[in-house]
Amino acid sequence: MDVLKEVGNIGAGNAATALSKLLDKPVDMQVPKVNLLPFEAITNIVGGSEQVVIAIFLRVVGDAPGNMFFVIQPASAKKLLERIAGLEIEEEEDRFSEMEYSALHEIGNILAGSYLSSLADFTKLSLQPTVPSLAVDMAGAILSFGLMEYGAMGDRALLIDTKFLEGQDAVEGHFFLIPDPESFGKMFAALGVPVE
Amino acid sequence: MTSLSTVKVGMADLGVLVGAGSLKTTGLGSCVGLTLHDPVARVSGMAHIMLPTSSIAREGSNLNKAKYADTAIPELIDRMQKSGAMTSRMVGKMAGGAQMFAFAATSESMRIGPRNVESCKAILAEYGIPLKGEDTGGNYGRTIELLGDTGILIIRSVNQHIKEL
Numbered sequence: 001m002d003v004l005k006e007v008g009n010i011g012a013g014n015a016a017t018a019l020s021k022l023l024d025k026p027v028d029m030q031v032p033k034v035n036l037l038p039f040e041a042i043t044n045i046v047g048g049s050e051q052v053v054i055a056i057f058l059r060v061v062g063d064a065p066g067n068m069f070f071v072i073q074p075a076s077a078k079k080l081l082e083r084i085a086g087l088e089i090e091e092e093e094d095r096f097s098e099m100e101y102s103a104l105h106e107i108g109n110i111l112a113g114s115y116l117s118s119l120a121d122f123t124k125l126s127l128q129p130t131v132p133s134l135a136v137d138m139a140g141a142i143l144s145f146g147l148m149e150y151g152a153m154g155d156r157a158l159l160i161d162t163k164f165l166e167g168q169d170a171v172e173g174h175f176f177l178i179p180d181p182e183s184f185g186k187m188f189a190a191l192g193v194p195v196e
Numbered sequence: 197m198t199s200l201s202t203v204k205v206g207m208a209d210l211g212v213l214v215g216a217g218s219l220k221t222t223g224l225g226s227c228v229g230l231t232l233h234d235p236v237a238r239v240s241g242m243a244h245i246m247l248p249t250s251s252i253a254r255e256g257s258n259l260n261k262a263k264y265a266d267t268a269i270p271e272l273i274d275r276m277q278k279s280g281a282m283t284s285r286m287v288g289k290m291a292g293g294a295q296m297f298a299f300a301a302t303s304e305s306m307r308i309g310p311r312n313v314e315s316c317k318a319i320l321a322e323y324g325i326p327l328k329g330e331d332t333g334g335n336y337g338r339t340i341e342l343l344g345d346t347g348i349l350i351i352r353s354v355n356q357h358i359k360e361l
Binding site: 039040043048049052057133135136138139140141142144145148151152153154155 | 207208222223225226227246252255260263296297298336339353354
């Protein structure tokens with residue numbers, strides 16, 4: 001678990017750097033939490049299964065496949081858009097224009113890409129992102145999609161959760177990396193940790 | 197106004213209700229919320245089904261029956277019968293089975309939502325239970341609530357109107 005936390009840390013560190021470059025401001029990143037969590041608990045991290053969130057999802061392919069999500073709440077997304085893209089944001093909750101979608105998509109893409117590439121560098125594993133998809137919907141509906149691989153194994157999934165915080169306005173975002181069940185062995189082996 | 201009880205059904209979970217009140221499950225994406233109702237005995241059931249078949253299960257002996265269509269529906273019927281329901285009077289309704297991400301449609305194994313829907317229909321047909329209402333597919337999440345006294349299924353989503361089946 002500590003090794004996975006370190007892996008998460010390295011990936012997230014790079015993503016935090018990328019985000020702070022985009023914002024031109026320092027970005028705090030919390031030490032990743034690595035946990036084997038019940039499905040319900042995973043959606044609770046972002047406010048429960050009915051909470052509306054914005055999620056950028058991409059599938060990690062290559063040596064150690066898995067699912068990756070960048071999840072933010074609508075209010076945080078609006079703040080991000082204001083800062084980065086200089087877009088004038090309408091007050092109306094939960095609604096985004098095509099332009100805003102496109103900007104969020106790109107932000108998520110950059111962050112997820114930098115997370116993944118540093119992970120690949122560190123583990124020497126080939127890890128490529130697929131084209132990311134964006135969805136604005138209930139957290140349960142979105143995240144359950146990433147848990148399907150685990151569904152056949154049990155009712156809990158390994159989650160590497162990193163939380164970002166930016167400034168006083170607290171733009172808060174989560175990175176979820178959910179490696180496929182078959183991927184831990186490869187990750188541990190790549191890191192030189194013996195697998196029982 | 198008296199407040200009626202709401203039975204919450206979690207992900208990969210099922211529940212049964214006798215009489216008034218409601219059964220509710222939130223945030224259905226590619227999962228299917230399957231409901232059964234016996235209007236005479238006023239027994240209702242709901243399952244939050246995640247996967248189409250238990251043949252892919254690698255859970256071993258403590259298999260969670262509520263998770264797979266082919267094990268959840270028989271289990272739900274069984275529990276409802278113990279509460280006085282009869283299979284011959286049951287009607288089914290379901291919602292969910294969405295494809296949350298567009299690109300997923302390109303890969304067969306990612307078509308989990310439609311496969312869940314197909315599997316539920318096939319199993320209901322095996323039991324001869326008519327499917328009286330369906331709100332499936334699309335690319336959005338749903339929260340559903342089944343009213344125990346009437347068997348009406350209320351479907352809420354983020355950007356759509358509230359539907360009733």
